[in-house]
Amino acid sequence: MHEGLKKELEIYEKRTPRSRLAHQKAVPRIPLGVASNYRAYEPYPLFVREGRGGHIWDLDGNEYVDFNLCFGALMAGHCHPAVVRAVKERLHIGTMFGMPHEMEWALAEEICTRFPVEMVRFGSSGTEATMHAIRLARAATGRDRIVKMEGAYHGLHDSALVSVKPKSDQFGDPAAPTPVPAGAGVTTATLQNTLVAPFNDLAAVERLFAAHTGQIAAVIVEPILMNIGICMPVPGYHQGLRELTTRHGALLIFDEVKTGAKLARGGACEYFAVKPDIVCLAKSIGGGFPLAAFAAHREVMDLIAQHKVFHGGTYNTNPVSMAAGLAMFREVLIPAAYEHINQMNSRLVEGYRKTIEKMGLNAYAIGAGANGAFMLYPREIRNYRDWITIDVDLWRHYWFGMVNRGVLPQPYWWDEQWTISVAHTEEDIDRHLTAFEELAPQLARAQQERMATAAP
Numbered sequence: 001m002h003e004g005l006k007k008e009l010e011i012y013e014k015r016t017p018r019s020r021l022a023h024q025k026a027v028p029r030i031p032l033g034v035a036s037n038y039r040a041y042e043p044y045p046l047f048v049r050e051g052r053g054g055h056i057w058d059l060d061g062n063e064y065v066d067f068n069l070c071f072g073a074l075m076a077g078h079c080h081p082a083v084v085r086a087v088k089e090r091l092h093i094g095t096m097f098g099m100p101h102e103m104e105w106a107l108a109e110e111i112c113t114r115f116p117v118e119m120v121r122f123g124s125s126g127t128e129a130t131m132h133a134i135r136l137a138r139a140a141t142g143r144d145r146i147v148k149m150e151g152a153y154h155g156l157h158d159s160a161l162v163s164v165k166p167k168s169d170q171f172g173d174p175a176a177p178t179p180v181p182a183g184a185g186v187t188t189a190t191l192q193n194t195l196v197a198p199f200n201d202l203a204a205v206e207r208l209f210a211a212h213t214g215q216i217a218a219v220i221v222e223p224i225l226m227n228i229g230i231c232m233p234v235p236g237y238h239q240g241l242r243e244l245t246t247r248h249g250a251l252l253i254f255d256e257v258k259t260g261a262k263l264a265r266g267g268a269c270e271y272f273a274v275k276p277d278i279v280c281l282a283k284s285i286g287g288g289f290p291l292a293a294f295a296a297h298r299e300v301m302d303l304i305a306q307h308k309v310f311h312g313g314t315y316n317t318n319p320v321s322m323a324a325g326l327a328m329f330r331e332v333l334i335p336a337a338y339e340h341i342n343q344m345n346s347r348l349v350e351g352y353r354k355t356i357e358k359m360g361l362n363a364y365a366i367g368a369g370a371n372g373a374f375m376l377y378p379r380e381i382r383n384y385r386d387w388i389t390i391d392v393d394l395w396r397h398y399w400f401g402m403v404n405r406g407v408l409p410q411p412y413w414w415d416e417q418w419t420i421s422v423a424h425t426e427e428d429i430d431r432h433l434t435a436f437e438e439l440a441p442q443l444a445r446a447q448q449e450r451m452a453t454a455a456p
C-alpha cells in the first residue's frame, strides 16, 4: 500500500470512530455487517445518520456532499419536498392493500407517454424488473437462451448473475467470453442459457445468433454500461442490436434501471433514439422508495393478460411507493430538472477535466445526463476487459481522499459513478471540485511513482 493511501485511511479512521463501532457490532449478526454485499469495504463502511437534499451526515456528525445518492437511486436528492408531501399524505390513509387503485393507471400512463411502450407492470426492485422481462421474452419467443454483456449487472436473479465481474483466469476469449457464475449457487443450467458478449461488439452478438440459431430469446443490455464506471456505446451500437434481434426473432431488453430517470425524460430510448421491446425501470423513478416497472408493447404484455406468464407481488404498487413515483414523474423529472442536472454535470466534468490535464493524471472524466465518473484509465474504455486494468489502490486513495474532504464522490466501488440530484447547487459542485483539486497533486505523484515501479 502506498504512503498517500495509508495516510488517507488513517484520517478516515480518526474521523469515523462511530462507524467502526457500529460495524463491529453488526458483524456477528449480519454477514459482513451490511445488508447488501455492495455496501461492504475495508476497513469498514461509513454508517449514515441522515440526509437532506444533496447532503448526508455520518454517525460522527461529519457532513458530506452526497454524489453516491444510494447507488444512483436518488436523482431527487434526499427528502425531496414533493415526494415527502405525497408520501406523508399516504401514511395516514393506508399504505398497503394488495388491491387495485387509481394511481396504477396514472403512473402507467406517465411511463407510456415518455417511453416507447404500451403497457406496464410494477414491482419493487430492479432485480424483479429484469427477471420478469427475461421471463416474458422467453415466453414470447418459446426460447430459453439470453445474451448479456460481459461486466453488465442486471440484479440478483440467476440468469443475470453471470459474468458480472468475472476473473481473468476464468473469462476466456475477449471476443467470445466464457459465461462465469457471479457466485456459488448459480446452476449449471443457468450458465448454459446465459450467453455472454463483450459490450460494443456487434460481431460477437451476431456470432452467438449464428451458433445458437432459433434459441436466443433476448438480448438484455444496459444502454450505457454503468456497472463498470461509465462505458458509452459506440455510435450505432444500439441500432445494430435492434437490427440483429429483429432479424433473428429475439427481443431487445433495455435495462434502464440506472438510465431510465437520469439520462433524459424518456431515458436511454430517447437519448439513443432506439425502440427496444421491453424497458426495465427502477432506482430514481421511486424518489427514495422501492419502485420498479417493466414495460413493453401490447403483444408482449398480453402474455400476462392471457395468463400465460405469471406476474404478482404483495408489495407491487403499494400506495406509498406509487405516491412517491407519481410525485417524481409529475413534479421532479420535469424539463427544468434535466436542464439543471445537465448544467451541474457539465460544470463538474469540465472541472475534473481541467484538473486532470493540469496535473498530468493518466485518467479522464466523462458525463451522461445526471451521471459522471472519474475514470483512472489512459483512454476511454469500451468494454469490461478495458475496465479491469484499473489501479485499485490509486482508486482507494482518490475515494478516501475525497471522503476525508467532505465529498462522497460516488459509491465506494470503481465500477460505479456519481449522480447529480436536482438538489445539488453550484456551490455543491464547486466543493466537489475544490476537494478534487486539493487531492489531485497527491494522486498524480502517487500514480507516477506507481507507474515507475511497475515498469519493466
Ligand SMILES: Cc1ncc(COP(=O)(O)O)c(C=O)c1O
Pocket (backbone or CB within 6 Å): 071, 124, 125, 126, 127, 128, 130, 153, 154, 155, 156, 222, 227, 255, 256, 257, 258, 282, 283
Ligand atoms: C443496471 C441495473 N439493473 C438492475 C439492477 C438491480 O436493481 P435492484 O438493486 O433494485 O434490484 C441494478 C442495481 O444496481 C442495476 O444497476
